[in-house]
Amino acid sequence: xxxxxxxxxxxxxxxxxxxxxxxxxxxxxxxxxxxxxxxxxxxxxxxxxxxxxxxxxxxxxxxxxxxxxxxxxxxxxxxxxxxxxxxxxxxxxxxxxxxxxxxxxxxxxxxxxxxxxxxxx
Amino acid sequence: xxxxxxxxxxxxxxxxxxxxxxxxxxxxxxxxxxxxxxxxxxxxxxxxxxxxxxxxxxxxxxxxxxxxxxxxxxxxxxxxxxxxxxxxxxxxxxxxxxxxxxxxxxxxxxxxxxxxxxxxxxxxxxxxxxxxxxxxxxxxxxxxxxxxxxxxxxxxxxxxxxxxxxxxxxxxxxxxxxxxxxxxxxxxxxxxxxxxxxxxxxxxxxxxxxxxxxxxxxxxxxxxxxxxxxxxxxxxxxxxxxxxxxxxxxxxxxxxxxxxxxxxxxxxxxxxxxxxxxxxxxxxxxxxxxxxxxxxxxxxxxxxxxxxxxxxxxxxxxxxxxxxxxxxxxxxxxxxxxxxxxxxxxxxxxxxxxxxxxxxxxxxxxxxxxxxxxxxxxxxxxxxxxxxxxxxxxxxxxxxxxxxxxxxxxxxxxxxxxxxxxxxxxxxxxxxxxxxxxxxxxxxxxxxxxxxxxxxxxxxxxxxxxxxxxxxxxxxxxxxxxxxxxxxxxxxxxxxxxxxxxxxxxxxxxxxxxxxxxxxxxxxxxxxxxxxxxxxxxxxxxxxxxxxxxxxxxxxxxxxxxxxxxxxxxxxxxxxxxxxxxxxxxxxxxxxxxxxxxxxxxxxxxxxxxxxxxxxxxxxxxxxxxxxxxxxxxxxxxxxxxxxxxxxxxxxxxxxxxxxxxxxxxxxxxxxxxxxxxxxxxxxxxxxxxxxxxxxxxxxxxxxxxxx
Numbered sequence: 078x079x080x081x082x083x084x085x086x087x088x089x090x091x092x093x094x095x096x097x098x099x100x101x102x103x104x105x106x107x108x109x110x111x112x113x114x115x116x117x118x119x120x121x122x123x124x125x126x127x128x129x130x131x132x133x134x135x136x137x138x139x140x141x142x143x144x145x146x147x148x149x150x151x152x153x154x155x156x157x158x159x160x161x162x163x164x165x166x167x168x169x170x171x172x173x174x175x176x177x178x179x180x181x182x183x184x185x186x187x188x189x190x191x192x193x194x195x196x197x198x
Numbered sequence: 199x200x201x202x203x204x205x206x207x208x209x210x211x212x213x214x215x216x217x218x219x220x221x222x223x224x225x226x227x228x229x230x231x232x233x234x235x236x237x238x239x240x241x242x243x244x245x246x247x248x249x250x251x252x253x254x255x256x257x258x259x260x261x262x263x264x265x266x267x268x269x270x271x272x273x274x275x276x277x278x279x280x281x282x283x284x285x286x287x288x289x290x291x292x293x294x295x296x297x298x299x300x301x302x303x304x305x306x307x308x309x310x311x312x313x314x315x316x317x318x319x320x321x322x323x324x325x326x327x328x329x330x331x332x333x334x335x336x337x338x339x340x341x342x343x344x345x346x347x348x349x350x351x352x353x354x355x356x357x358x359x360x361x362x363x364x365x366x367x368x369x370x371x372x373x374x375x376x377x378x379x380x381x382x383x384x385x386x387x388x389x390x391x392x393x394x395x396x397x398x399x400x401x402x403x404x405x406x407x408x409x410x411x412x413x414x415x416x417x418x419x420x421x422x423x424x425x426x427x428x429x430x431x432x433x434x435x436x437x438x439x440x441x442x443x444x445x446x447x448x449x450x451x452x453x454x455x456x457x458x459x460x461x462x463x464x465x466x467x468x469x470x471x472x473x474x475x476x477x478x479x480x481x482x483x484x485x486x487x488x489x490x491x492x493x494x495x496x497x498x499x500x501x502x503x504x505x506x507x508x509x510x511x512x513x514x515x516x517x518x519x520x521x522x523x524x525x526x527x528x529x530x531x532x533x534x535x536x537x538x539x540x541x542x543x544x545x546x547x548x549x550x551x552x553x554x555x556x557x558x559x560x561x562x563x564x565x566x567x568x569x570x571x572x573x574x575x576x577x578x579x580x581x582x583x584x585x586x587x588x589x590x591x592x593x594x595x596x597x598x599x600x601x602x603x604x605x606x607x608x609x610x611x612x613x614x615x616x617x618x619x620x621x622x623x624x625x626x627x628x629x630x631x632x633x634x635x636x637x638x639x640x641x642x643x644x645x646x647x648x649x650x651x652x653x654x655x656x657x658x659x660x661x662x663x664x665x666x667x668x669x670x671x672x673x674x675x676x677x678x679x680x681x682x683x684x685x686x687x688x689x690x691x692x693x694x695x696x697x698x699x700x701x702x703x704x705x706x707x708x709x710x711x712x713x714x715x716x717x718x719x720x721x722x723x724x725x726x727x728x729x730x731x732x733x734x735x736x737x738x739x740x741x742x743x744x745x746x747x748x749x750x751x752x753x754x755x756x757x758x759x760x761x762x763x764x765x766x767x768x769x770x771x772x773x774x775x776x777x778x779x780x781x782x783x784x785x786x787x788x789x790x791x792x793x794x795x796x797x798x799x800x801x802x803x804x805x806x807x808x809x810x811x812x813x814x815x816x817x818x819x820x821x822x823x824x825x826x827x828x829x830x831x832x833x834x835x836x837x838x839x840x841x842x843x844x845x846x847x848x849x850x851x852x853x854x855x856x857x858x859x860x861x862x863x864x865x866x867x868x869x870x871x872x873x874x875x876x877x878x879x880x881x882x883x884x885x886x887x888x889x890x891x892x893x894x895x896x897x898x899x900x901x902x903x904x905x906x
Contacts, residue, residue, distance in 0.1 A: 089210040090248035093203050132240065146359070155361040161247060177361040178420030183250045195417060198366030 079125030080197055082106040085115040085141065086130040086159060091182070095128060095159075098186035104193065112136025116144055119151055126197055127156040128180070131167065139174045146175040155196040159184070206513070207252035211297050214248075215290055216579035217241045222283050222290075223582050227597065229278035238286070239268045245293060256308070257296040263312045264289045285314055287583075344375065345434040346443070348451060349403040349414060352384070354424035355396045367417055368401050374414070375407030378444040382452055400426075402451040406440050430456050437466045516609060519570055526559075526566050527757060527849040531868050533559045534847070538870030563757055563847065567608070571753075574652045574661070575603025577616050581623055581650065588627050595634050595645045596627055602652035607659050611731055611751055615661065618727040622663040622747050623648060625721070630667035630745050640742065642666070658775075659753060664746040670739040675699060697737045698885075701725035732850075732864060734881055760848035760867070761826065762875065763839040765810050766817040769875040771848050771867055772837070776880050778829040780842055782822055797825060797836050806836025807887055809878075812862065828880050835884050850877060861886055 082104050086092045092108045099106045107122065109115035113135040115127070127145060131138035138158055145151040155177040160167050168179060180192055221237035228234070242265040250258035264286060270276040292311060295302050349371065353364040372379060382400045405414075414429050415422065432438070443465045447457050533555055540552035578600045589596035607615070631637075631646035638644050649664040679685035679699050699705060701721040728735055733751040752758070752773075760771035781799060797804045806825050810817075825836040850865045857863060864879035 088244055088248050090203065090207040090252050093206045094251045097203065146361075153358055153361055155363075161243060172360065175360055183247050195370045196362060196366060196420075198363060198369055 079123055080104055081122075081124050082126045082128060082193070083109060083115060083118060083122075083124045084128050085109045085112065085133070085138070087111050087133045088130070091130065091159070094186070095189065098189050099193070101186070102190050102193070104197075112138065112141035112144075115141050119145060119148065123150065124154065126154055126193070127151070128159060128193075129156065130159045131171075132161075139170060142171070142174040142176050157192065157196065202513070203252045204254070207248055207254065208297050210248060211245065211293070213576065214241050214245050215294060216576060218245070218290055219287070219583050220579055222286055223586055225278055226280065226283045226586075232272075235268065235271050235278070239265065239272055242268055249297075254297060254300060256300050256303075257293060260289075260296065260308055260312065261293060263315055264293075267315050285311070289315065344406050344408055344436045345410075346404065346406045346432045346438045346440065347411070347414060348428070348430045348432055348447075348456065349401070349405060350426070350428040350430075350451070350454070351401045351403070351418065352426040353397050353399070353421055355398070357397045357421060357424075358395055360420075362420060364397065364399065364401075364421070367421075368403065370417055371403055371405060371414065374409050375405055376440050377403055377405045378440060379403050380448060380451065402448070404440060404444050404447070404451070406438070432457060433462050433466070435466065438462065439465060439468070442468060519566075519609070522566050523570065523757075526563050529559055530563060530757060530847045530849050531870075534870035535872065536870075560847070567757065570609045571606040572609050572612060573604045573606050574612055574615075574659075575600075575605075577612055577619070578603050578650060578652075580616070581620060584620060585623055585627065585648065588624060592627060593633060594627060594631055596631060597645055597647050598623075598650060599647055600650045605652040605654055605659055606753075607652075607751065608753060611753075614727065614731055615749075615751065618724040619650070619661060619663065619749070621721075621724050622749075623650070626663055626665040626667065626745070626747075630665035630669075632668050636668075654753075655750075659751050661749040661751065662746055663749075664744060666744040669741040669743055669745055670696065670700075670737070672696075672739075672741070678705065696739070697725075697735050700737070701735070758848050758850065760846045760877065762843040762846035762869075763824070763826065764841040764843055765813070765839050766815040768813070768815055769843070769869065769873070770809070770839070771846060771875050771877045772826060772828065772880060773877075774845065776828045776830060777826055778834065779827045781825045781827060781836070783825045783838065784822055795836075795838075799827070802834075804834045804836050805887070806838055807883060808838045810838070810840070812883065812886075830881050830884050833884065835880075835887070837878075837880070837883070846875075848877060 082099055084092050084095045084099070084106055085108075086095070087110055092110075096106050096108055107118060107124070109118050111133040112129070115129065116136065118124075119127075127141075129138045129141055133141075136144075142156050142158075145154075145156060156175065158167075158171045158176045158179040159182055160171075160179050161182045171179060177196055178192065180189055218238055218241040221234045221241060224234040225231060225238065242261055246258050246261040246265055249261060267276065267282075267286075271278060271282070276282070289311060292303055292308065351364070351368065353362075353367075357364050368379060368381075371377065380402045382402070384398045384400050407414075411429050411431065415427075418425060418427050421427075432443075443457075443462075446465060447461065450457055450461075533552075536552050536555060540548045582598055582600075585596060585598045626648050627646075631648070632640065632642075634644045637646060647666050649662065651664075652659060652661045654660075675696065676685065680687055682702075682705070684699060684702065701724065705720070705722070725735065728749055728751070731751055733749055736748045736750070737745065738748070739745040759774040761774050761777050763770050763772065781797065783797065795806050795808065797806050804827060806827075808819075809815075810819060820840050823838045823840065824842045825838045826842070827834055827836050846867075846869075848867045851867060852865055853860075853863060857866075862879055862883045863876050864882075865877040866874050867877060869875050
């Protein structure tokens, strides 16, 4: 099973900290700076999971999830949303788009890894 | 906290602060612009969040207060005022200082700024960073005796479509303690209703664990709303034998029935000895191999953080990139020598290797140079604040409009461009734009505008600073130039010449320069900086309508594609980007008109220069010359040489002081055989030619036309 994770966030600090946490737990990962960049990486590379921010330029998280769910390669992989607010509105919009779950920012590395492990199995 | 993360944050912060500042300045112009309020808020929000992640706690805490303020602005309870903008700009500087060194700002300073900010709020919110989620994480798991739960879980039918494998959740659950699992299939009534991607599984799990109901519930957080989830505590005495209970109760579970207290007691009575306190109970996992794999993975990661990093992007210091470019330069030079040697030896194998090396070198060069390309926009944003402050200082009302921020240029070029462009901006505010009252008297909008734009044109990038001010004072320039003997009385100067004049050292006087642009630097410094970047400047101006300074820069500094030519025994390189075509010219066809050599090319007359004459090279001119036709900003000019040798990847070396002032040369390069070739500065040669024609009083207009 592919446990390589694509981390999508327009904030370099968030990308880096997620990536460092994943590195520590041994999950290979790759970063993308926005939804558009993520789609390009998804089309050329193979991932077992996506962790994405919502508010991003070019293509936001909702848009990315919708597109990813239409691609064969990513139709059934877990997609976690990194949100700054855990409002029901964001959750339900995320669910409607096809998100698997959410992580609330600012997050702690252990929390993130717990969720990743839970979803990725 | 990791240094890498802090460094990343500092870099990111520059963009965020630029964005914040951009939003604030926009807001100052149009206080009701909700998009700008959002922009400011988002920037602050990200600064706070990312700052906290990177371990800048004081920075995050301080930013939080500013963010709270803008939350009120967003909700409409605080109005946008100049006090708000000024305070927030101050806060921005504080954030900057905190990022550089968290201890650099005293607690009093922060407290006083926070107090000022708070003064703007209707009611001071003593806000605390939302720790709801993290608090729960920190909460120690309920430690106590082991409890046994019956968990019944039917995931939503569309669970796979949301990318979640419910089996993973069940597996996680089994890892919480000792567990028994049964999965039942809840098939649809008819085959017609069957959907292959739908999930029709119902799980029954009996779990003995030290954890609580909430911990179990947490696992199902993503699906709890849509799932059927039952978590029943059956026993908390720790005396239940799991295996026996499982055997006895499975039929009940499958029927959806909870065992009664009597059922529980009867199992305990069967085997009345407590389950030993266990740290690692033997767990029956659904797929042991998968668990093994997970363990392996964890072990691997312990020993090899580096290995896991491979796929992620890597940050490198820019000096290392510079070093890389230097090395590529050396490689290109060595490769040229290899090519030369292999041609001389004419060994087929060697030639093949040489060709491959050449191909790889080219690819490597392009790749490395492209890594160094960055958008110019970040530099643009920095100017916004400076323009604002300067305009205030001078009592002028100015708006800065930028475009083309995504135009990419070599990093070094961008860094070194910042000062000269800032100087041009200052110049425009100070000298170009009139005072508000003068503007309204002239029937112009009171607010002056400065347009800063960048765009790519062929192998160059053009950066323009255009103001709508009073325009250049040609009379004054003429007077001054004649005074300095740079212009003969009555001599005409075209607009290219204007830049030459006003940017010559000592041209401006203190009388014409105010405190701002007169801080020891004149346009001659701009000219020097731009020419060091192998760029050129053009000025366009019309009285009363404004002035435009157009800076033309090469995309990259280090290596160019050149055309290698020979004159006598000397060799020269011309930038290939400027070369349009090469014409063979029989000496007998030469036509001279008004002292200029002219060439007929497809019904068009193109003047050309004899470089041999230009550089005073002796020897016999061959009967058939090669004339290289260059396109220089729309002008066509030919350069006659003895022979065209071919394309040459030119690693540019700067000339020593002795040669630096020779017009027409821009650098030198080392050829394959180790000898030197000089790089020609074609625009400078053209200017030389034009000024000469002007002096002859026989200016033949160079043909202008558009080229495809």
